[in-house]
Amino acid sequence: MSPANTTEAQRVIICVFDGLRPDFVTPEQTPNLARFAGQGTWFRDARSVFPSMTRVATTSIATGAPPRVHGVVGNAFLFPQVTREHVLDMSRADDIALAEAATGGRLVEAASFGDVLAQAGKRLAVVHSGSAGSAYLINPRARANGHWTFSILGREHSQTPEANDEVVARFGPLPPRSLPRFEEIDYAEQVLREHVLAEMKPDVALIWFNEPDTSFHYRFLGSPETLAVLKHVDAAFGRILDWVAAQPDADEYVVIAASDHGQISSRDALDLAGLLREQGHAGRRAAERTLAGASFAMTGGNMGEIRILEGGTAKRDAIAAWLREQELLGMLFSKARNEVEGEVEGSFALSLVDLDHARQPDLIYVLRSDDAPDSYGNPGLGLITKADVPVGGGMHGGLNRHELNTVLMARGPGFEPGAVDGRACGIVDIAPTILRSLGLQPAQTMTGQALMRQVDAEASLQSFDTGATGFAQRLDLAGRGASRILLSGSRA
Numbered sequence: 001m002s003p004a005n006t007t008e009a010q011r012v013i014i015c016v017f018d019g020l021r022p023d024f025v026t027p028e029q030t031p032n033l034a035r036f037a038g039q040g041t042w043f044r045d046a047r048s049v050f051p052s053m054t055r056v057a058t059t060s061i062a063t064g065a066p067p068r069v070h071g072v073v074g075n076a077f078l079f080p081q082v083t084r085e086h087v088l089d090m091s092r093a094d095d096i097a098l099a100e101a102a103t104g105g106r107l108v109e110a111a112s113f114g115d116v117l118a119q120a121g122k123r124l125a126v127v128h129s130g131s132a133g134s135a136y137l138i139n140p141r142a143r144a145n146g147h148w149t150f151s152i153l154g155r156e157h158s159q160t161p162e163a164n165d166e167v168v169a170r171f172g173p174l175p176p177r178s179l180p181r182f183e184e185i186d187y188a189e190q191v192l193r194e195h196v197l198a199e200m201k202p203d204v205a206l207i208w209f210n211e212p213d214t215s216f217h218y219r220f221l222g223s224p225e226t227l228a229v230l231k232h233v234d235a236a237f238g239r240i241l242d243w244v245a246a247q248p249d250a251d252e253y254v255v256i257a258a259s260d261h262g263q264i265s266s267r268d269a270l271d272l273a274g275l276l277r278e279q280g281h282a283g284r285r286a287a288e289r290t291l292a293g294a295s296f297a298m299t300g301g302n303m304g305e306i307r308i309l310e311g312g313t314a315k316r317d318a319i320a321a322w323l324r325e326q327e328l329l330g331m332l333f334s335k336a337r338n339e340v341e342g343e344v345e346g347s348f349a350l351s352l353v354d355l356d357h358a359r360q361p362d363l364i365y366v367l368r369s370d371d372a373p374d375s376y377g378n379p380g381l382g383l384i385t386k387a388d389v390p391v392g393g394g395m396h397g398g399l400n401r402h403e404l405n406t407v408l409m410a411r412g413p414g415f416e417p418g419a420v421d422g423r424a425c426g427i428v429d430i431a432p433t434i435l436r437s438l439g440l441q442p443a444q445t446m447t448g449q450a451l452m453r454q455v456d457a458e459a460s461l462q463s464f465d466t467g468a469t470g471f472a473q474r475l476d477l478a479g480r481g482a483s484r485i486l487l488s489g490s491r492a
């Protein structure tokens with residue numbers, strides 16, 4: 001390997017394992033990831049952003065910044081400047097197109113690492129097996145940048161449908177959808193290794209695996225099916241590592257293995273919209289795709305936003321007061337009143353978790369969770385709203401430490417082999433690290449930092465408490481330069 005104090009590489013490969021928790025990386029379950037950890041530096045305390053949801057995290061990986069900078073404040077969120085008919089779903093190509101048209105192409109308001117690469121005359125190629133929205137958000141201006149994005153879901157899910165055409169012409173029809181996603185893993189990995197890396201040879205290549213996230217959700221975190229697909233995606237990663245090792249310039253590659261968030265298991269599901277309706281608050285869930293007759297809009301999962309449509313602050317405060325009285329509530333956030341507290345009694349400021357964007361909601365609730373073991377012995381259990389995943393299935397979005405803790409490993413020039421680095425860091429650091437590896441400066445909007453040792457900044461650990469009668473909550477974070485690394489949050 002190249003010396004650890006040499007930071008420039010010739011090529012960068014990023015492999016994202018959607019939803020993978022670091023405690024699932026073991027020699028038995030993931031031998032190739034475990035081997036890779038021994039060859040590079042493992043940033044064991046890396047964290048996602050809040051909400052710890054895929055589309056938000058994807059945009060933070062792309063832009064090296066939290067939602068207050070890039071503007072994607074949820075997997076789904078109401079964006080009245082785009083439409084007042086329904087809540088936007090960031091997984092859908094039609095909603096992405098609607099938002100881009102209304103914002104003049106500035107749905108993502110911050111520069112991405114793809115933008116910086118294009119300005120430097122460098123190429124980025126993406127092989128994506130997630131939603132159309134995620135494939136879009138990892139390189140929001142791929143078409144304008146002259147880059148290449150292939151989507152396992154089909155040509156209509158990519159900004160560059162010609163990429164899908166050339167892949168299908170070479171490798172045959174796209175694989176059928178099945179659960180777990182064994183076939184999609186194999187197809188995507190082959191496209192990356194045999195077409196992108198071997199033939200296209202871009203400066204940066206990224207593959208996004210949709211497992212283990214999908215199986216965590218629907219087949220549970222520790223089930224035999226989930227562990228089997230986890231071993232399968234690890235084997236695909238092993239083939240990528242073997243390809244790199246066979247190259248004459250292998251020492252000039254930086255390889256990054258990462259996840260966008262973790263997951264916890266669900267202990268019960270509740271009809272939160274129905275419970276609020278019983279209190280006289282008529283709301284609509286995002287999945288309904290209509291706001292007709294609603295006084296508020298809400299999103300769900302194990303956390304969500306609430307946007308007041310009728311009734312103003314009185315309606316907001318009434319909903320918040322009821323939530324604070326319920327054992328189901330874990331945390332509550334609203335627009336900042338000061339640096340710590342929100343305008344709503346007992347709430348934290350949205351700015352404290354880097355959600356103080358013009359698109360911020362009136363309220364964000366997080367349902368209660370803890371570190372109790374699930375039925376397979378994995379720590380982390382919480383409540384979810386009904387109709388999202390089956391009870392027992394995995395969920396993410398909140399501030400439980402097992403949702404926030406991500407896989408982040410890097411090997412190659414600038415990284416110490418076999419090191420475990422305990423610095424406060426996170427997914428916002430991936431984009432600056434990619435750019436620094438190629439000798440490029442980060443965009444001015446990037447709040448993350450390159451992970452090479454010589455450019456780290458000291459972090460200050462901070463704890464915050466707030467609440468109201470019968471309700472108290474705590475948030476732990478690490479303040480670090482221009483960014484915050486969120487460590488955990490819960491009801492106190």
